[in-house]
Amino acid sequence: MNDIKLALLGSEGAGKSAVLVRFLTKRFIGEYASNTNSLYRKRLSIDGRQLNLEVFDPCSQGTEARCILEEPVDWADGFVVVYNISDRTSFINAENILQQIRETRIENCKGEVEVPVCLVGNKQDLCHARQVCEEEGRSLAQENRCLFQEVSAAESYQEIANLFTQLIRQVMEHLKYRTDRRRYSSSKSMAKLINNMFGKRRKSV
Numbered sequence: 001m002n003d004i005k006l007a008l009l010g011s012e013g014a015g016k017s018a019v020l021v022r023f024l025t026k027r028f029i030g031e032y033a034s035n036t037n038s039l040y041r042k043r044l045s046i047d048g049r050q051l052n053l054e055v056f057d058p059c060s061q062g063t064e065a066r067c068i069l070e071e072p073v074d075w076a077d078g079f080v081v082v083y084n085i086s087d088r089t090s091f092i093n094a095e096n097i098l099q100q101i102r103e104t105r106i107e108n109c110k111g112e113v114e115v116p117v118c119l120v121g122n123k124q125d126l127c128h129a130r131q132v133c134e135e136e137g138r139s140l141a142q143e144n145r146c147l148f149q150e151v152s153a154a155e156s157y158q159e160i161a162n163l164f165t166q167l168i169r170q171v172m173e174h175l176k177y178r179t180d181r182r183r184y185s186s187s188k189s190m191a192k193l194i195n196n197m198f199g200k201r202r203k204s205v
């Protein structure tokens, strides 16, 4: 059974909990307690594989993005960054968060492939009050090599489900790559060790 850990990040009120709850329960619940950190767990089956999904939804009330990031950035295998299409400030915040994910990950794991991330433009139903056009979201995602989708947690389930499924697939590949790499580099160091021990001796015979 694979364990997959995701973290939700974004401005206060962008709809992080709404997007996640829509994915987990197919429902839209108008209001959520937003003064505590929450950890959601669910068992899923994707491509015939059983998964334990854990999603960290940190409390973002009155917290700067840097603080929000500190806890989940090491813990998570993938990130969902949410902004509200009718709030430009939340888009600018998402931009900063994407940059911080990149920087923190580069500092922590040199040379490791990029962590899977998806950028979500939520509240698509509020397009009459739109402040961020879809193209801006798409090009920010392209710059950061992450998945992108505009959604409405209030009105639809399928796009959110597709997006999470794609992200989880990327995370599974990423985890497999990391395990293979670790195995490869430990078998390389084992080969080096064996060489050091026996290679020299063989030479002297």
Ligand SMILES: Nc1nc2c(ncn2[C@@H]2O[C@H](COP(=O)(O)OP(=O)(O)OP(=O)(O)O)[C@@H](O)[C@H]2O)c(=O)[nH]1
Binding pocket: 010, 011, 012, 013, 014, 015, 016, 017, 018, 019, 029, 030, 031, 032, 033, 034, 035, 059, 060, 061, 122, 123, 124, 125, 126, 151, 152, 153, 154, 155
């Ligand atoms: N119109 C509309 N409202 C939404 C949508 N998603 C969430 N909301 C509303 O936006 C508000 C904030 O939603 P939350 O899911 O609590 O947002 P959050 O990002 O988790 O907020 P914090 O926990 O405070 O950081 C709530 O009133 C939701 O009902 C959406 O797709 N469309």
